[in-house]
Amino acid sequence: MTQTVGDFIVARLHAWGVRRMFGYPGDGINGVFGAMGRAPDKIEFIQARHEEMAAFMACAHAKFTGELGVCIATSGPGASHLITGLYDARMDHMPVLAIVGQQARSALGGHYQQELDLASMFKDVAGSFVQQASVPSQVRHLVDRAVRIALSERRVTAIILPNDLQETPYEEPGRAHGTLHSGVGWTAPKIVPYAADLERAAAVLNEGRRVAILAGAGALEAGDELIAVADRLGAGVAKALLGKAVLPDDLPWVTGSIGLLGTEPSYKLMTECDTLLMIGSGFPYAEFLPKEGQARGVQIDVKGDMLSLRYPMDVNLQGDAAETLRALLPLLEQKTANSWRDRISRWNRNWHETLHDRAMQSATPVNPQRVAVELSSRLPENAIVTSDSGSCANWYARDIQVRSGMMCSLSGGLASMGAAVPYAIAARFAYRDRPVIAMVGDGAMQMNNMAELITLMKYRQPAEAAWVCVVFNNQDLNQVTWEQRVMEGDPKFEASQQIPDVPYHKFAELIGMKGIFVDDPERLGAVFDEALASDRPVLVEVKTDPNVPPLPPHITVKQAKAFASTLLQGDPDQGSVILDTAKQVLSSVLPSKS
Numbered sequence: 001m002t003q004t005v006g007d008f009i010v011a012r013l014h015a016w017g018v019r020r021m022f023g024y025p026g027d028g029i030n031g032v033f034g035a036m037g038r039a040p041d042k043i044e045f046i047q048a049r050h051e052e053m054a055a056f057m058a059c060a061h062a063k064f065t066g067e068l069g070v071c072i073a074t075s076g077p078g079a080s081h082l083i084t085g086l087y088d089a090r091m092d093h094m095p096v097l098a099i100v101g102q103q104a105r106s107a108l109g110g111h112y113q114q115e116l117d118l119a120s121m122f123k124d125v126a127g128s129f130v131q132q133a134s135v136p137s138q139v140r141h142l143v144d145r146a147v148r149i150a151l152s153e154r155r156v157t158a159i160i161l162p163n164d165l166q167e168t169p170y171e172e173p174g175r176a177h178g179t180l181h182s183g184v185g186w187t188a189p190k191i192v193p194y195a196a197d198l199e200r201a202a203a204v205l206n207e208g209r210r211v212a213i214l215a216g217a218g219a220l221e222a223g224d225e226l227i228a229v230a231d232r233l234g235a236g237v238a239k240a241l242l243g244k245a246v247l248p249d250d251l252p253w254v255t256g257s258i259g260l261l262g263t264e265p266s267y268k269l270m271t272e273c274d275t276l277l278m279i280g281s282g283f284p285y286a287e288f289l290p291k292e293g294q295a296r297g298v299q300i301d302v303k304g305d306m307l308s309l310r311y312p313m314d315v316n317l318q319g320d321a322a323e324t325l326r327a328l329l330p331l332l333e334q335k336t337a338n339s340w341r342d343r344i345s346r347w348n349r350n351w352h353e354t355l356h357d358r359a360m361q362s363a364t365p366v367n368p369q370r371v372a373v374e375l376s377s378r379l380p381e382n383a384i385v386t387s388d389s390g391s392c393a394n395w396y397a398r399d400i401q402v403r404s405g406m407m408c409s410l411s412g413g414l415a416s417m418g419a420a421v422p423y424a425i426a427a428r429f430a431y432r433d434r435p436v437i438a439m440v441g442d443g444a445m446q447m448n449n450m451a452e453l454i455t456l457m458k459y460r461q462p463a464e465a466a467w468v469c470v471v472f473n474n475q476d477l478n479q480v481t482w483e484q485r486v487m488e489g490d491p492k493f494e495a496s497q498q499i500p501d502v503p504y505h506k507f508a509e510l511i512g513m514k515g516i517f518v519d520d521p522e523r524l525g526a527v528f529d530e531a532l533a534s535d536r537p538v539l540v541e542v543k544t545d546p547n548v549p550p551l552p553p554h555i556t557v558k559q560a561k562a563f564a565s566t567l568l569q570g571d572p573d574q575g576s577v578i579l580d581t582a583k584q585v586l587s588s589v590l591p592s593k594s
């Protein structure tokens with residue numbers, strides 16, 4: 001049989017190491033799907049319920065495996081539906097390739113059905129490389145460049161394939177003027193700064209007496225090196241959300257998450273340090289970093305455009321985190337004073353007591369913090385945890401304690417709703433033997449995550465590890481409700497914030513999952529034990545109190561005034577808001593029995 005362009009694309013992607021694609025079919029991309037059907041041993045196709053979810057899965061695949069993520073969709077709406085998930089990959093610097101169909105070449109420019117200007121549409125999200133194929137001999141270098149650029153630049157790339165071209169017999173490029181002869185293969189380089197720059201960085205760090213480290217996703221493969229450097233400097237380490245799994249939280253000098261969703265010890269670490277070492281992080285919020293001029297700074301990042309962007313650094317080191325830390329370590333002097341780390345440890349002990357007390361405060365009916373606390377203590381050692389955006393991300397950030405060997409992720413730079421379940425599904429395909437837990441708000445479940453549970457069950461295999469989805473059902477778009485109250489000084493706007501009550505656990509049962517409903521906090525521990533031991537995927541729906549405030553690590557005067565303004569105007573849930581907020585604030589200063 002003559003090899004078609006579609007056949008060649010499948011074979012070429014296989015040669016590049018692609019073994020899985022996420023997407024949804026359609027007549028604009030049928031030629032490639034036909035080729036996958038003719039080569040069932042090459043690439044596994046995962047049929048999502050929606051193209052946006054397929055792009056989230058491709059992004060998560062890249063995050064959890066380090067490999068290229070690939071998603072595929074038809075022309076027109078299929079292609080446009082990918083965009084949000086692709087922006088998630090772009091914002092978090094993940095290598096993802098989008099393959100999309102287009103109308104026949106002879107129809108282009110004729111206002112044909114489902115004809116969109118896809119090259120223009122993808123130009124921002126896939127700005128490093130987006131090209132539309134015109135002739136069969138061009139496809140080879142398009143695939144090779146798209147994959148190599150995505151991997152080497154950690155960016156999104158896109159290939160647009162007119163539907164008639166996919167069925168055309170494939171032709172190798174001729175040995176003639178105007179042709180290109182590309183090849184397969186790319187290996188990550190060793191990127192380390194020059195010795196003189198490492199020495200300058202070491203001089204800054206050696207002079208510091210109170211060193212703070214901020215680690216992000218770029219340090220995920222540098223845990224051992226980070227521990228060695230932190231011990232040498234006597235430093236405390238805060239973690240950006242995407243770097244939650246960089247170091248285990250049981251180290252006494254690891255202060256946990258930073259930012260509005262972060263911890264009080266991380267806030268103090270940044271406000272009281274005299275030296276900042278930032279590693280592989282694009283954490284954007286300046287108000288949670290040292291004041292300009294307070295601390296001298298050193299930054300390590302493999303991408304030069306991220307250097308000295310968040311804080312004015314004294315020394316900028318472009319390099320791989322692990323390699324650069326390994327080269328830096330011999331130049332660092334061992335700190336002998338323990339006072340800085342002793343302070344950090346005290347902060348951490350007090351904070352963990354505060355978190356526990358807050359979680360154990362009564363609520364109507366279940367305190368959402370307790371959900372995370374009860375889950376955290378039961379997580380298996382090799383668990384993979386995903387979180388959605390929204391108020392559940394607060395509890396994920398603060399109350400889920402990561403141990404060595406775990407993986408965690410969420411939509412970071414884009415902070416999109418709807419990523420937790422597709423992330424958890426991608427984790428399941430990548431690691432059939434590891435427990436996977438998704439933390440999701442009811443807003444995201446209603447938006448698009450319920451349907452993807454069908455995807456999970458479609459591909460379920462016997463003898464898999466546990467897969468658990470925890471739904472925080474509070475009938476409220478809760479994070480925005482609290483932003484309205486605390487950021488804007490406005491009462492909850494029920495027309496925009498209130499959402500219907502849906503029996504998520506019953507939907508789960510309808511599609512073959514185990515569904516469990518919880519409205520009694522005393523049952524949480526036993527329910528999570530049951531879910532993690534189940535031989536089939538489980539959805540745990542918890543009826544949580546929307547008026548338990550996701551308190552920031554530091555309350556500003558502006559936030560306090562805005563909240564007071566909210567109460568003066570009259571919030572529809574005012575009584576519960578006042579009571580729950582009082583319990584949370586007082587838990588920081590009074591014994592839990594009070």
